[in-house]
Amino acid sequence: MSSNTARQAFTRFTRRVPITRTEHLAGDIYRHHIHFPEIAEGAQPGQFVEVKVSNDFDPLLPRPFSVNQVDRENGVFTILYEALGQFTKEIAGMSAGEELQILGPLGRPYPLGSDECDEIVLVAGGLGIASFYHAAWTLREAGDERPVRLFYGARNRHSVVQLEDYEALGVSVEVVTDDGSLGEKALVTTPLTRYLQTQPRRPALYVCGPTPMMKAVSEIAQIERVKCYLSLETYMACGIGTCVGCAIKLRTGDGADDFVYGRACVEGPVIEAERLVW
C-alpha cells in the first residue's frame, strides 16, 4: 500500500488544541469545551478521548474522559469531570485559550440502534453521567422517537449536573441522592428496579458509574432479563489498544476458565454486561 492510501484511512487524531470555554457546573465538577473538529464530527456516543496537559512527565500518562457533548457546527466537544486528583485539579484551573493535548475518538460506542430495544434506559452513578448527554442528543438528532429515561444517582444535590439539558431533550429523569438532598434518599438501583417491575416494553440499560453500582445493575438486568451495556472506567495507559494494560475479563464459555483478557479501551469501554466476568 502506498503511504497515501494508508493516510486516507486515519480515524484517530492527536494534537494540541485550545480550550474554548470552561464552565464550573457544581461543587468540584467542571466542563471544558475543546476545539477539535474531527472529534466533534466523528465521535460516537460512549467514545472517549485521552487528555494530557503537555509533554511533561508529571503526570506521564494521559487520562481518559468521555465525550460529553458535541457541537459539530463549531467543531467543539466537551468533557465533564470532577476535580478529584492531581490531573483533574490541574485542568480545572485552565481557562479558554489554553491548550490540551487530545487523542481520540477512542473505544467502542454505545450500541443505540433501534433493533436493540424499544426504550433507552440510561443509568448513571456520579460522574458516570458524563457520557450520556451525547447519547441522548444523538438519538434526538437522528429523529429516533423511542422514549429515553435517565436514572441518576449522585452523592447530594450539589453534585447533580446537566438536569436541564436532559429535560430539554425530552428525557424523563429520576434523580436519587445518597443523602436525600435531591430526590429520594436511595441508591440508583432502587428506582431502576421499581421501574423494571412495571414491565416496560423491551428496554435496554446503558450504565456508567462506580464498579459496585455497575455490578448491582448487571445483576438486576440479569434477573429482569433485559439487555445491559456497561461503560467501564478502567485504569489506562495508551487508551488505543497497544499496551494491553487495561485488561478486562471477557467470558468465552460457561466454565470458570473460559475467559480471555480483552482491552477496555478497544473491546470497551462499552461492553455487554453478560460478557464481563467480574
Added chain:
Amino acid sequence: MAVEIGPVRLKNPVTVASGTFGFGREYAQLFDLSQLGGIFVKGTSLEPRRGNPPQRIYETAAGMLNSIGLQNDGVEAFIAEKLPFLNQFDTQIFVNIVGNRIEEYAELARILDDQPGVAGLEINISCPNVEHGHAEFASDPTATCNVVSAVRRATGKVVIPKLSPNVTDITAFARASEDGGADAVSLINTLVGTAIDVKTRRFRLANVTGGLSGPCIKPIALRMVYQCAQTVSIPVIGIGGISTWTDAVEFLLAGATAIQVGTASFANPLAALEIIDGVEAYLQDNGLNSPSQITGKVERGPVDPVL
C-alpha cells in the same frame, strides 16, 4: 538518516519498542507507519498466552510499572493476521520472540525464518513479568550465549538479543550475545519494581512486581548502552525512557546505532515521529548527514555548565 543493523537497512535510526506499539494496527489509525525506521512487535510465543490478571499497570513518578505477562495470540496468528498488515508499510519489522526453553526460541526462529516480511528477531530473554522460563537466560551469560547461538543456527535473519538491566554487569551479557553470533544487542528492558497502596495496604499490581519504564529509567539505560557499546563491536540499539530527540541523540552519542521509543508513545503517540524530525534537524545543524557520524562520539572532559 539511514543506519545498518547487520545486513538490514533502517531508513532512520528511530524504531518503536516491543509491547508499546502492539502490531502496528492501532497507531496506523493515526499516522503512516512507513515513516518509522522499524517496528519491534509485541512479544510473540509459540502458543497463545493469556497474560497476567489485572491490575496490570500503575503510573509512578515519571514512569510506569507494567505486568502484562506477554499476552499474545501466538506465532501462527502473528503470521496469518498481523504480519500482512504490517507489511503494507515501508518499514522494517522485527519480531520479539519469547519462550520458556531454548528449543522454543529455536522453533520460533525456524518458523519466522520463512517469512520474507520479517527483517529480524529480537530475542526477549529479559521480560520480568512471567513466572518461569527465561529468567535464567537473562541472568546467566552462558545461558544467554546458548539461546543466542540456537536462534542463530535456526535463522538467516538478523538476530538481536534484548538484554535485561536486572543484572550486576550487563556487559557480560552483551559479550555473551556477541559470542553467540548476534548481529546486534538491544537494551534495556524494564527494571523490576513495585508500588503499594497505603490506604488498602495492598500491592498496586496483581502480580506484585512489574517492569518499570519511562523517563525515570533513562539515566540507567543510557549508562548501560554506553558500557555495552564500549564492550562489543556489534551495533547496540538503545532503549529506555527515550521521549524527545535530545534523549535520542544522547543515546546515539553514548554508542547506540539505533534507538527504540517505548512508553513515550503512550504519552504522545507521535513521539517517534517528532524524534525523527528532531534528530534530522540536529544532524543538519551540525553539518552532518548520517546518524552513524555521532554514534559513540561522547567525550570526557571539563564540564562547562554554560555551554
